[in-house]
Amino acid sequence: MDHLHPIKPQASFSYPIPPKRCLMPYQEPLDARDRLVRVGAKMAETLRLTARQQAILTAIIESYIETGEPVGSGTIARLNREGPAMSSATIRNEMAELAELGLLEQPHTSAGRVPTARAFRMYVEQLSEKARPRGESQRLPARSRQQIDRSFVGVAGTQAVLERTSHVLANLSSGVGVAIATATGGDLLEHVHFSRLAPASVLAVVVTRSGLVRDRVLALDRDVSLGELETATNFLNENFRGWSVEQVRSELARLVDRERSEYQRLLNSVQQLWVRAVPVTDSATPSVYVEGVANLVGSNIDGERLREMLAALEAKQRLVELLNAYIDTRQESVRVVFDLEEQAPQMAGLVLIAAPTRMAGESRGTIGVIGTTRMDYENTMNAVSYLSRVFDRIVTPHPSEQ
Numbered sequence: 455m456d457h458l459h460p461i462k463p464q465a466s467f468s469y470p471i472p473p474k475r476c477l478m479p480y481q482e483p484l485d486a487r488d489r490l491v492r493v494g495a496k497m498a499e500t501l502r503l504t505a506r507q508q509a510i511l512t513a514i515i516e517s518y519i520e521t522g523e524p525v526g527s528g529t530i531a532r533l534n535r536e537g538p539a540m541s542s543a544t545i546r547n548e549m550a551e552l553a554e555l556g557l558l559e560q561p562h563t564s565a566g567r568v569p570t571a572r573a574f575r576m577y578v579e580q581l582s583e584k585a586r587p588r589g590e591s592q593r594l595p596a597r598s599r600q601q602i603d604r605s606f607v608g609v610a611g612t613q614a615v616l617e618r619t620s621h622v623l624a625n626l627s628s629g630v631g632v633a634i635a636t637a638t639g640g641d642l643l644e645h646v647h648f649s650r651l652a653p654a655s656v657l658a659v660v661v662t663r664s665g666l667v668r669d670r671v672l673a674l675d676r677d678v679s680l681g682e683l684e685t686a687t688n689f690l691n692e693n694f695r696g697w698s699v700e701q702v703r704s705e706l707a708r709l710v711d712r713e714r715s716e717y718q719r720l721l722n723s724v725q726q727l728w729v730r731a732v733p734v735t736d737s738a739t740p741s742v743y744v745e746g747v748a749n750l751v752g753s754n755i756d757g758e759r760l761r762e763m764l765a766a767l768e769a770k771q772r773l774v775e776l777l778n779a780y781i782d783t784r785q786e787s788v789r790v791v792f793d794l795e796e797q798a799p800q801m802a803g804l805v806l807i808a809a810p811t812r813m814a815g816e817s818r819g820t821i822g823v824i825g826t827t828r829m830d831y832e833n834t835m836n837a838v839s840y841l842s843r844v845f846d847r848i849v850t851p852h853p854s855e856q
Contacts, residue, residue: 503552506540510548511557515569515577519828526566571792574805574827578790581832594836598626602840606848611667612818615848616811617743619821619841624746627834629825630767632808634774635741636783636819643697646690648683648727656683658731662699672730678723686724699732740819742770755803755826766800767824776806783810783817788839790831794824803827807834809842818845 503511513533514525527545549567552558557576558567569577594602605622609615616633623631642663649657654677660668694702706725747767750760766772776798780791788809795802807829808822821841823834841848 503555504548506544507548507552510545511552511569511573512577514549514552514558514567515573518568519830522828524561524566524568529566569827571827575792578831578835581835582790594833594840598833598837599840602626602837603848609848612813613667613741615845616741616819616821620743620745623821623823623834623837623841624749626837627807627823627825627829628746628749629823629829629834630747630749631743631745631821631823632773632777633743633821634777634819636817643690643694643699643702645695646687646728646731648687648731650678650680650683653677656727658727660731663696668732670731672727674726674730678727682723683727685720686727689720689724690728702728703732740774742773744768744770744773750826759803762800763804766798772798776801777808777820777822780806781808781810781820781822783820785810788835788842790835792827805829807831807838809838811842811845813846821845 510530513530517525517529517533527542527549530545530549531540531542549558553560553567557570557573559570560567602622606615606618609618613635616635620631620633623629623633625631644661644663646661647659649659651657651671654674656672656674656678658668658670658672660670690702694705697705706721706728710721710725744767747764750763755763776794779797781789788807791806791808794804794806801824803826804824805827806822806824808820810820811818822838823829825834
């Protein structure tokens, strides 16, 4: 047989997000047998595997993803009933060769084989290659697209859409859905409105051009009249529309420090309302939404490692750092990352599939899935790709924006 040509497997792969103009027409996904042949053929090209070896390896990977159990020669023989005849002995010999190439391992002496990290990397790399645009590229099945679209009916505003996105991805992937909104310090003000609720109590609504809407009830040190609130609203909207949140805060502080007149009373009132409506912590810290952590509980992870993983997922600032380390907001692709332990040792054995989201060409955050190596890669990659591409279509105006 041909010998392995030394290659250095990469820790991550990019899965292109086709331009929006290519959303239609839709091409039906390949059936299981066709997928096995095409993915396996690409593996053979990379590692010089024989057609038989690549078909066996692809079958083992997909069987292991489905069942989580070591795969024996008998299982492969049953899966291959309609293909070229292969005896269990032949399959065992080929599996032994694949093990020598570092693509399979045997967890127990009497058990079947399971794919190694290298095999999973290869498998994902071939899925990525298959999905690269070649005219009509592969898309998420129509049923899944319709399911996703229905999930966002009635959901308004960027934050609400990101929160729902984490839930949708968790359901579709059986992994942990993650959505992170870009920190809003650089977001631009569209408009602001203040409403008096009760003495010394005001409802502030701040809308940014990204579609982010903040509704906050402010407890003030003194009562303010309707006239003062209207004046403050008009002052901010007329003077600061299109300014970033941080720029508004800085300019108000500068004006208050400079003015020594009746005008200062207005500025003091405006500044008090603004800093409470948009605290510094809000603009400096991105919003993080995590759903489906319970999906890891049902996986074959020992108790101590599972506790470490769950603790890492609960540390939301750590999640932000993790995604920022691997996902470039300028990228035009879904990225699959295997070696998460390089950034977060507690996440050894988990895989990240993620992509940036945009509105009007500007980054609005990152969405993705964190799961075990048994993840349904193709479906998850397609779902993340679809959601990232249609994000600005899904985000509808919040009622207070209309």
